[in-house]
Amino acid sequence: MPTPSGIWEEADLATRRLAGVALNPSTPVDVLLRLLAQAPLAVRMVLCRDRALPEPVVDAVLLHPDKRTRGFFARNPHADPAQRARLVDDPEWYVRAHLADGPGGILGARIEPLPDDTVVHMMSTYENELLGGGFSRQISHGLSRSLPTHPVAAVRVRGVWRWDQLSDERRAALLADADTGVRERALDMALRRTREADPAWVEAQLPAHTCHARWDGLIRHALSRNVVNSVLTAPAAAGERGAIAGNPSLPADVVALLARDPDPEVRERIAHRPDLGPDERRALAVDPDPKVRLAVSVRPELTEEERAAIDYEVPTDGCFHPLPRPHFPSDPRLVRRNADSRHPLLRRKAAQDHFLPADLVERLSTDDDLGVRVLLAQNHPSASASLLLSAFLEYRGHERAHLTTRPNFPTTGLAAFADHEDREVRALAARDPHTTPEAAHRLTHDPDPAVRAALTRHPNLPPTRLTELLDDEELAHHAAANPALEPGLLLGLVEMGGRRGK
Known part of the structure; x- marks a missing residue:
C-alpha cells in the first residue's frame, strides 16, 4: 500500500490542482462532495486529512467505501475529535488503527482528546497492539486521572501501568479488584517491582552482554x-x-x-x-x-x-520546545520559587508550567533570558500575541514553527516582514490580510519554496499572477487553494478533472 508521500509524488499536475480545490475554503459543499466521490486518491487524501470539513462532507467520508479515505480522516488534526470518534467501530482494522494512533500535524502541537466514552470503548474492545503509539495522547486529563478507579475493568487494567504513582491504598485495591484481569495485572506489576528492588534477583537476571535489558537494569533497578x-x-x-x-x-x-x-x-x-x-x-x-x-x-x-557563588554558564542555543500538559499542577510554592530565582534554568523550568499564575506570566514575558520567554510562549495557554511574535523572531531552534500554532499568534502587522532576511519570518506575511498585492506577487518569486507556497495562497495575490500559477508545476495546487480564485475558474477545474483549457 503506497505511503501518503508516495501517493502525492505519483499525482500528476491535474490531480494536484484538484487537491488545491479540495483545500480551498471557498469551494462549495456540493463540490467537495463531488471530489470525495469521484476524485483520485491523492485528492481524497488532502481533502480528508488536511482541512476541517463541513458536517455533510464528514457524513459522506464516514460512509466512503475506500478504507484509505476513511483512514485519512481518522488522523485529521483539523477535525473535531467527536467527528473522528464516529469511526470507532469502523469495520476495517486499518481505519481503527489510524484512529487509535491519532492525528498528524506539527510536532509538539497539542492534540485534542477524543470523547471519554469513545476512549473507554476503545480500551474495552480494541486489540492491545492498537492502544500504543499516539493513543495515550488522545486521553483527556480527567479520564487519565481516573484510570485506576474507573468502573470499567478494561480501563482499570490500564491504570495499573501508573503503579509507581499510586498510593499504597490504591495499589491494595487493585490487588483485591473484583475483576480477575485487573488483579492479575496488578499482581504482575507488584511482583515485577518487588523483584526490581531485590539486588540478588537483579544480579541473577542482569545480562552480561550489553543490551537494552542490561542498560535498563543498571539505570533503574536495585544493584548489588x-x-x-x-x-x-x-x-x-x-x-x-x-x-x-x-x-x-x-x-x-x-x-x-x-x-x-x-x-x-x-x-x-x-x-x-x-x-x-x-x-x-x-x-x-x-x-x-x-x-x-x-x-x-x-x-x-x-x-x-x-x-x-558558582561560576556557571547557561547555554542560550538550546531547544526550547512545547511539553505535554501535565495531569496534575506542580507545587505552586516550588513554581514561584523557581520563577523568583536569579538562575535562568530555574526560571525556564517555571516558564514551562502550563498552570503558571497570571502575575508570573506577566513577569516572565519580559525576562532577559531568551529560553524563559520562548518556553513560556511555547507552553502557556495565555501567552500574549506580542510574546509569541517576539519569541518567533528571536528563536531559530527546534519546533520554532509550533509558536505559530498557538491561539494568540498575531496576524495583523506581519506584512512588515515581507523583506526580512529570515525565510521563515518572510513567510509570516502570508498570514496578514493586509499584505499588499505587490508584496504577495513578489514573494511568489521568493528563493525559498515554503515562502513561495505560502504567498501563492494569499487572497491579495493579483488575479493575473494567480491564474499564471495554476500552470506552475510547483505551485499549482497552492494556487488552486487560493480563496480568491474566481468561482467560475474553480468550478471549471473540477469539470475538467483538474486540467486547464488553453
Whole structure:
C-alpha cells in the first residue's frame, strides 16, 4: 500500500490542482462532495486529512467505501475529535488503527482528546497492539486521572501501568479488584517491582552482554555490590559508569567515588543526585567542566547566594520546545520559587508550567533570558500575541514553527516582514490580510519554496499572477487553494478533472 508521500509524488499536475480545490475554503459543499466521490486518491487524501470539513462532507467520508479515505480522516488534526470518534467501530482494522494512533500535524502541537466514552470503548474492545503509539495522547486529563478507579475493568487494567504513582491504598485495591484481569495485572506489576528492588534477583537476571535489558537494569533497578563493582572494574560497554551514576540504589561511597570520576559526563550525572554529600557538592561546584558546575548550580537545597557563588554558564542555543500538559499542577510554592530565582534554568523550568499564575506570566514575558520567554510562549495557554511574535523572531531552534500554532499568534502587522532576511519570518506575511498585492506577487518569486507556497495562497495575490500559477508545476495546487480564485475558474477545474483549457 503506497505511503501518503508516495501517493502525492505519483499525482500528476491535474490531480494536484484538484487537491488545491479540495483545500480551498471557498469551494462549495456540493463540490467537495463531488471530489470525495469521484476524485483520485491523492485528492481524497488532502481533502480528508488536511482541512476541517463541513458536517455533510464528514457524513459522506464516514460512509466512503475506500478504507484509505476513511483512514485519512481518522488522523485529521483539523477535525473535531467527536467527528473522528464516529469511526470507532469502523469495520476495517486499518481505519481503527489510524484512529487509535491519532492525528498528524506539527510536532509538539497539542492534540485534542477524543470523547471519554469513545476512549473507554476503545480500551474495552480494541486489540492491545492498537492502544500504543499516539493513543495515550488522545486521553483527556480527567479520564487519565481516573484510570485506576474507573468502573470499567478494561480501563482499570490500564491504570495499573501508573503503579509507581499510586498510593499504597490504591495499589491494595487493585490487588483485591473484583475483576480477575485487573488483579492479575496488578499482581504482575507488584511482583515485577518487588523483584526490581531485590539486588540478588537483579544480579541473577542482569545480562552480561550489553543490551537494552542490561542498560535498563543498571539505570533503574536495585544493584548489588557485585554488580556495582563489575561496572567499576570491568564494564560490558562504555558509558556504564554514567548509567549507574543516577541509580537510586548506589551506595554512598560509590557516589563519592563517581563524583571524582575522570569522565565529566559521569560527574555531571552525579551532580543531580538528591543524596549527594556536602563535600562532593562543594567539590563539583568548582569542577573544571562547565556542564558539571551548571548541574550543581540548580540543586534545590542551594540558596540564591550559593547559586550565585558558582561560576556557571547557561547555554542560550538550546531547544526550547512545547511539553505535554501535565495531569496534575506542580507545587505552586516550588513554581514561584523557581520563577523568583536569579538562575535562568530555574526560571525556564517555571516558564514551562502550563498552570503558571497570571502575575508570573506577566513577569516572565519580559525576562532577559531568551529560553524563559520562548518556553513560556511555547507552553502557556495565555501567552500574549506580542510574546509569541517576539519569541518567533528571536528563536531559530527546534519546533520554532509550533509558536505559530498557538491561539494568540498575531496576524495583523506581519506584512512588515515581507523583506526580512529570515525565510521563515518572510513567510509570516502570508498570514496578514493586509499584505499588499505587490508584496504577495513578489514573494511568489521568493528563493525559498515554503515562502513561495505560502504567498501563492494569499487572497491579495493579483488575479493575473494567480491564474499564471495554476500552470506552475510547483505551485499549482497552492494556487488552486487560493480563496480568491474566481468561482467560475474553480468550478471549471473540477469539470475538467483538474486540467486547464488553453
